[in-house]
Each structure stands twice: as C-alpha cells, then as structure tokens.
Amino acid sequence: MVDDDVTSSDLVRGQIELHDVLVHYHDSVALNSVTHRVDFGEWLGLIGANGAGKSTLLRAIARLVGYQGSIRIHGCETRSMHRREFARLVAYVPQNPQFPAQMRAIDYVALGRTPYQGYFGAESEHDRERCAALLARLGMSHLILRPLSTMSGGELQRLVLSRALAQEAPILLLDEPTSAMDLGRRVEALELVDELRVERQLTVVSTLHDLTLAAQFVDRVLLLAKGSVVADGVPDVVLIEESLNQHFDVKVEILRSTDNGIVVVPRRSRKKVHHD
Amino acid sequence: MLVAIAFLVVVILISTAIGPADLSLSTVVEVLLSHLPLLHLHSSVSALDQAIVWQIRLPRVVLAVLVGSMLALGGASYQGVFRNPLADPYLLGVAAGAGLGATIAIVTPSGFSEFLPLAAFLGGVVAVALTYLTGAKASGHSSGPSIILAGVAVAAIFTAIQTNIQQQHAADLQPVYSWILGSLSVATWSDVTLILPYVVLSAAILLAHRRLLDVLRLGEEEAMTLGVNPNRVRLVVVAAATMGTAAAVSVSGLIGFVGIIVPHLVRLTANASYRVVLPVSLVSGASFLVLADLCARMVDAPGEVPLGVVTAFIGGPFFIFVLRSRRSHQGVL
Amino acid sequence: MRFIRTGLSVMVLLTGGLVWSGASASGAATTDVSHFPVKVKTSMGTVTITSRPHAIVSLSATATEMLYAIGAGGQVKAVDKYSNYPTNAPITSLNGFSVSAEAIAKYKPDLVIVSYEPASFGAQMAKLKIPVIYDPAAPTLAVAYQQYLGLGEATGHVQQAVNEVQKLKSTIAGIVRSTPRVAPGTTYYWELDPTYYSVTSSTFMGQLMSLLGLKSIADAVGVNSNGGYPQLNSEFILKANPSYIFLADSKCCHASASTVASRPGWSVMSAVATRRILKLDDDIASRWGPRITILLRQVADFLKSQKG
Numbered sequence: 001m002v003d004d005d006v007t008s009s010d011l012v013r014g015q016i017e018l019h020d021v022l023v024h025y026h027d028s029v030a031l032n033s034v035t036h037r038v039d040f041g042e043w044l045g046l047i048g049a050n051g052a053g054k055s056t057l058l059r060a061i062a063r064l065v066g067y068q069g070s071i072r073i074h075g076c077e078t079r080s081m082h083r084r085e086f087a088r089l090v091a092y093v094p095q096n097p098q099f100p101a102q103m104r105a106i107d108y109v110a111l112g113r114t115p116y117q118g119y120f121g122a123e124s125e126h127d128r129e130r131c132a133a134l135l136a137r138l139g140m141s142h143l144i145l146r147p148l149s150t151m152s153g154g155e156l157q158r159l160v161l162s163r164a165l166a167q168e169a170p171i172l173l174l175d176e177p178t179s180a181m182d183l184g185r186r187v188e189a190l191e192l193v194d195e196l197r198v199e200r201q202l203t204v205v206s207t208l209h210d211l212t213l214a215a216q217f218v219d220r221v222l223l224l225a226k227g228s229v230v231a232d233g234v235p236d237v238v239l240i241e242e243s244l245n246q247h248f249d250v251k252v253e254i255l256r257s258t259d260n261g262i263v264v265v266p267r268r269s270r271k272k273v274h275h276d
Numbered sequence: 277m278l279v280a281i282a283f284l285v286v287v288i289l290i291s292t293a294i295g296p297a298d299l300s301l302s303t304v305v306e307v308l309l310s311h312l313p314l315l316h317l318h319s320s321v322s323a324l325d326q327a328i329v330w331q332i333r334l335p336r337v338v339l340a341v342l343v344g345s346m347l348a349l350g351g352a353s354y355q356g357v358f359r360n361p362l363a364d365p366y367l368l369g370v371a372a373g374a375g376l377g378a379t380i381a382i383v384t385p386s387g388f389s390e391f392l393p394l395a396a397f398l399g400g401v402v403a404v405a406l407t408y409l410t411g412a413k414a415s416g417h418s419s420g421p422s423i424i425l426a427g428v429a430v431a432a433i434f435t436a437i438q439t440n441i442q443q444q445h446a447a448d449l450q451p452v453y454s455w456i457l458g459s460l461s462v463a464t465w466s467d468v469t470l471i472l473p474y475v476v477l478s479a480a481i482l483l484a485h486r487r488l489l490d491v492l493r494l495g496e497e498e499a500m501t502l503g504v505n506p507n508r509v510r511l512v513v514v515a516a517a518t519m520g521t522a523a524a525v526s527v528s529g530l531i532g533f534v535g536i537i538v539p540h541l542v543r544l545t546a547n548a549s550y551r552v553v554l555p556v557s558l559v560s561g562a563s564f565l566v567l568a569d570l571c572a573r574m575v576d577a578p579g580e581v582p583l584g585v586v587t588a589f590i591g592g593p594f595f596i597f598v599l600r601s602r603r604s605h606q607g608v609l
Numbered sequence: 610m611r612f613i614r615t616g617l618s619v620m621v622l623l624t625g626g627l628v629w630s631g632a633s634a635s636g637a638a639t640t641d642v643s644h645f646p647v648k649v650k651t652s653m654g655t656v657t658i659t660s661r662p663h664a665i666v667s668l669s670a671t672a673t674e675m676l677y678a679i680g681a682g683g684q685v686k687a688v689d690k691y692s693n694y695p696t697n698a699p700i701t702s703l704n705g706f707s708v709s710a711e712a713i714a715k716y717k718p719d720l721v722i723v724s725y726e727p728a729s730f731g732a733q734m735a736k737l738k739i740p741v742i743y744d745p746a747a748p749t750l751a752v753a754y755q756q757y758l759g760l761g762e763a764t765g766h767v768q769q770a771v772n773e774v775q776k777l778k779s780t781i782a783g784i785v786r787s788t789p790r791v792a793p794g795t796t797y798y799w800e801l802d803p804t805y806y807s808v809t810s811s812t813f814m815g816q817l818m819s820l821l822g823l824k825s826i827a828d829a830v831g832v833n834s835n836g837g838y839p840q841l842n843s844e845f846i847l848k849a850n851p852s853y854i855f856l857a858d859s860k861c862c863h864a865s866a867s868t869v870a871s872r873p874g875w876s877v878m879s880a881v882a883t884r885r886i887l888k889l890d891d892d893i894a895s896r897w898g899p900r901i902t903i904l905l906r907q908v909a910d911f912l913k914s915q916k917g
Binding site: 059062063064083084085086087088090091092094097098100101102103104107111112114115117121122123147167 | 486487488490491493494495497498500501502503504505543548549551
C-alpha cells in the first residue's frame, strides 16, 4: 500500500520529456526523432492521419513498444523504472479494451490497484472502498455488482476510465477514447476526462480523431505526419487549413462557432451529383 | 466459499462413514477418535475394522481430496492462462507424458512399478516443458494458439510412443488401461505423503496468482501497463499447475473431466473472477472427487468401477444440466 | 506373463466379449496318414485343412503348450513371443495381440493358431489361403479339452490328443481325490495384479479351485462381473478375510507374502498372519493348457501342508 500523501505529493507530478524518440517496425520507421515536452496538468492531443504515428507515440510513452532515444518522466528514464513503479506513474487506456464478460464491475475496477499490491497480494478492504468511491464518482454506484456483459458501451467506457483512475497515476494516456461512441457520448466522455483532470491534477495525453472536439478540450496539439511532428502548439495555431489539407490529404474548411470555437469541416472533392 | 467448504466437510464425513465393508457409524467414529493425538482412547474395535477405516478408507478419501482439488485448481489456472474455457489440466501434455512414464514403469520387468509415480510425474513434467519450449519459441509469447498446438503435437507424439510400447507388451495391457482410466483403489498414506508437498506448494502458488489471472484477462498490453509481466505470470502458473497435476495423476492415474467441469460449475454458480474461481474450484474439486470415488466404491460393491468412468458419467449430465438451466439468463463466459 | 487374464481382458476391451463355439473333433479317430483333408470346426467357422500341416505358426502361448503336449511340436515353425514354454519352441518376435498378416505370411505357414483375433484378420488370412484356428481363452475345462481334440484333428495327432485329455482328466481326478476336503466356506483371494483384479468362481481358474472346495471372495461382486475378472475394493478384501491368498502376480509385479504383509492394513488378515499365502507362476496360472495339473497340485499340496 502506498500512502495517499505520496501519490499526491509534487514529487511524482507528471512531466513527460521526449527526446529523439525513434520507433521502427522491421524496416519501416513509425516514429522519427520526436522531441517534445508535456507539462504538468496539461492535456496534450495527438492528431494526424492514420499511420502518422499517434498511437505509436502513445504506446512508446506507455512502454508498450521498444524505442530509441529517451523518454523521461519527472526526470527519470522510464525504461529503467521497475514495472510497478512505472504503473503507478502512468495509466493507459487502449483503444479497444477487453472486458471479461462475467466479471463484476467492482472486481474489474479493482484490477487497477494491481501496481500497489505485492506479487502474491490481494486487494484490501481499503482498495475496494476506493474503487467503490471511484465508481460512485463516475455515477455508477448502482452497477457495482453487475457483470460487464450486461453493460452498455457508455458504461463500459466509464468503467475502463475508472479502472485507469484506480491506478492513481498522475499521467493518463488515452488511445482514441471516443472512437466507438455517438456524438453525445463523445462529449460526455471528454468532459468527464477534463473534470477528472482538473480534480486530480492529471496530465493527459490522448490521440483524437475528431479535430473539432480536440480543439475544445486539449491544451496543446501535436500534429504528426509520417512519424514526425509537423506542427505543435495550441489548437488555434495548429488547426489551420493549409497544414490539415496537406497532412490529412483532404480538403478541409475551418469555421468558427458562435463562441469562437474551431470547427473543422472536411469537404468532398467532387461535386455532388443530383438525380432529378 | 463457506458453502463450498461446508459441503466438502459433509462429503468427507459421508464418504468416510460408508464403504463396501459395511462398518457401523459408531465403529468408524471410534476408530477416528482413537487416532486423535490427545485422546488416549482404548477402542474396542477389532484390529481388522481399525485397519479398514484407518489404513484403507481414510487414505483413500484424503487422496481424493488432494487429487480432486489439484485437478480442479489446475484446470481453472490453465483456463486463466490460456484464456480458453476448454483448457484442461491435461492441455499441454501432462496426461500423455504421465501416461508414457507410467506405461514404461509398468512394462519394465525389473519391479520398476514401485517407481510408477515418479515415472509418471517426470513424464508429465517433461511433456509440458517440451510443449512450452517449442510453443513459446514459435510465437515469441506464451499464450494463444501456437502453444496449444504444440501441446497437441507433443501429446500426439507421447501417446504414439505410449501406444506402441503398450502394444509390444500386450500382457501388461490391463494395468496400463487401469492406470489410464484412473483409480484410487490402492490409495495408502504413503501416497498421500508422497504428493502432499507438491500439491500444497502448487496450490499455494496458484492461489497467490488468482488476482493476476484476472489481470491477464484484460489482455497483454493492459496487463503490462498495470505493472504485470504476463509471460512471467503464465510461466509460473503453468509450471505450478503442471507440477501439481503431474503429482496428482502420478498416484491416481488419468482422471478426466474434473479439471474442466468443476471450474465451469463454479463460474456458472458463483462468480467469474479468478479471485473467486480458484479457491472455490479447489474446494469443490475435492468434494466432486470424493463423491465420485464414493460412487466408484459403492456402485458395484464390492467391485470397483474405474474412477475416470464415474467422473465422466456423473459429471457430464450434471454439467449439461447446469449449462442449460443457466444459459437462459446469462451468457456463458 | 498373465495370459488368460490379459488375453481375456484384451478381448473384453477390444471386442466387447467373446463367444466360443468350440473346435470339435468331427469324426472318429482315424489314422494319421489317411486323415486329410479334414474339416475342423472352430469359432470362426469350419476350417478345412487339406494336408498334414508342417509349418504351424502359433500365436497363442496355451496352444503352443498343447501342440507340444500332443506330439505336434515337430510341425511347429514359429511361435509368438509369449510362447515361452516349452523352452525349445521356436520363439519369434511375433506378438499375439498385435498380429500382422504380412509378418505371419513371412513364415509361409500352412496353419495359424490364435487366441486373440483382431477384426478382418481371418479374412486376410483367407485371401492368403492360410487356415486359421481361433482358440480363445477356455471358459471351462470341457472347452479346453475340445481345443485339444480340435488341434489333434488339425495336426493329425487325434489319438495323442484323446490320450492327453484322458491323462489330464485322470490326473485332475487323482489330485482332487487325494486332497482332504477343506472346511465348508473356505475362501481364497486370487490376485491378478496389485490393483486387486481377481477371479470369480465362474472363471477357468475359479472352477479349478472349486474342484478343491475353495470359494472365491470375488463371487460377492457377482460371478460374471467384468467377465469374471472384477476389480475388488481393498477394504472389502480385508473385511472378507479370505482363508487363503493366491498370488498370480508374483512374476509380473513381484508380489510375495512379504509384500502383501507390508501393505497398509493387510497384516490384520488371518491369511497374512498365518502365512496362508501361495505364490503361483503367473504364466501357468493364466493358461488353460497342459500345465494346469501343476497348478492344481501346487494348490492341493499347499492346502495339505496347512492342515498337517
């Protein structure tokens, strides 16, 4: 068991430094010399076309792919950290998490406590209470004993988030957190992440497909193309027509909403044919 | 869990009380009491009845507890490691390896049959080690189809060798068949003490991993980001399950079905988390085999019915019944 | 080698039982020369043997012993690896329980005798025009005698076969006559292997023991349980407390009075305490051939020694 004071102390506040990170699969380069710094409490959005290297970058930070170069969290080289030590710093939510059908919600969320348990340990009553509190915070108290197979997509999304939050890691990595959701659920999910980020002072790095939503939530955007960073900055600076046209290989129009938010609208290249 | 333990206690008591020798309940109780360390009771029970209860019936019940719990726990663990509901403790070739070892011991003319448990144990361990090495090498990681395929191949090879040896020594066909069908009919206290350390150690390791088996269910990557090394967990669990299973079958023969049916019944009736499935399977496996062995003793008394036949015969229909009645309101697995 | 039992269990396991229709002498004794061709009735139907066989292949240890007993030993060309008696029989690596038509044909036999017949073996041999006599484990003495006579017919030793049967009958009668009757209810436990497979009084060996007034404890299971060869429960064996223990697993499994006595709990049995344990020769105790008289005499002498 790790004391609350330690996890919430400033010592382990997340700050990620990437230096010359290079990933290659066999002979193709997936990530080419990426250097970047993520500040405390920041929400960094990774955007780019399919295959641009967004997920690879996220997975390199999560230590799920081998890389050359250096990734440091709060000054420490991540690859030299112990697994469990690392798991207390970084929580990762994959794009398509697996949900063991018959497992109950509370048992599932409690798996997030793994980094705090000995190799042979079992979660304590205290762990269970925390997980129950988390589920309550995410509005799922009534689902605690329900098996996962009976839950909706939105409930599962919140559940996997709870599981990651149970890790009590200051850094949260999200791979396409909204990919399988309808419009309403997308906003809801991102708003929840944002609330929790503020509430728990988390540093968040996520890949995002929906640029309009990205613009509304993230503090900073990294635009990747063919494994390299091609633009970096606040949404207003990065989300410009010229660069998106080039790197997404599609004609886009940037509009402004009534509250001056960015709206990215992709356009079809050929005229619509009218059948009369 | 409490229900499962209570049931086991009842089953053990019944099974100790009943036997083909038709002893009265008071005789059995008196014999048991006379063996309590603190009580210096001079029982009036004849030496013969004493021997029947203490040397023959009781070791058999205790051995059934050990073997049944080990097979069920091993099965549940294998299912967790391979995330495959059809995995059984024999998946990676323990049975075929132990069968080969036992057959060699039986046909070796020099009274080698005293080493049957050792030979069966070694055969089982060697077979699984081969499977693991070839399978893990082929895929680079230690779950999924390639290791199961390697298990099928290793089992086929070992079974082929075993069958060939058996054919060459047709005069020993009966003991080989008896062993393959599984039996506790010659159980003694020395069998119990022989396998007890392996079973206890194996069960302790497996139970300690019950949580990590749940972590594995989240998939390779999430397990890793939770600070778990999936390959190491799998290796340790497979090694422990193999050791325990090989020890169990070395004295009992190849008792089938326990390793599949008991964990599934537990999953269907209790909870699907391995944190629950493992300990409850351990206890329920013991109950199941004690009951099955009671049937093996009593159905054709004073003759014996092969235990493997009993487990399949009562286990099969019961399993189908539970499967059908549960299916209606929740999915299976 | 435990032949009757394993022979039987192989057949029970592999063919699900057996029916023996018996080889019977089809006519009065004739002279050996003008005897052929002869029709011999066997359980596979009537086998016609056109001329006196001189290259017999015996895949049955019992048949081998019978052939030598009736003077047909000189006509035997090859016997299987379990035919270890008489010791001058031409033993080969052929396996009576895993027969290959081709391996047998290699010896160019003009008669093949088996005690176990796998499916389609007969048809294969028919194609090769090799007559096959199928003499499975005899369930009774009468059947064993018929097998002698059948083999006598087939090999041209009819009179010797008749004489041998007469000799067996009178020897057995003599042993029975000279043995004092045991007390009624005298029982025995016949051990076939260390997992307590046994014989009931309905089996061949059980019937021999019945001649001496002994009753098998295995009868309690039902005399026909598992073909007369049930596996007994060990607490039952203790409780039944047999008067005698006969070990037919002394060669295969090194059973002896001391190994039996050292089994947990067994020392309380009166047969163990009074050493009424007799080691039998596994081979003799599992064949229905000429050496059954040796077995019977051994048991009879043991009974006498225990009385005296």
